Amino acid sequence: MELQRYESLAQAAERTGISRKTLRRRIASGQLPAFSSGRRILRVRPEDVDAMLRRSGSADRAR
Secondary structure: OOOOOOEEHHHHHHHHOOOHHHHHHHHHHOOOOOEEOOOOOEEEOHHHHHHHOOOOHHHHHOO
């Protein structure tokens, strides 16, 4: 069985450059799954955060 990896919103924000506020909005809208441990602790899976990001059309043209 593979062990799941989780990161805090602060870690996800630092890694991706997306603000914690934006991550919270994505969680509230259902676009980003989150897991809680207690009332105040939220964790996300790095692969879920990465999947939320997508290449923009301008990035494709720059290639």
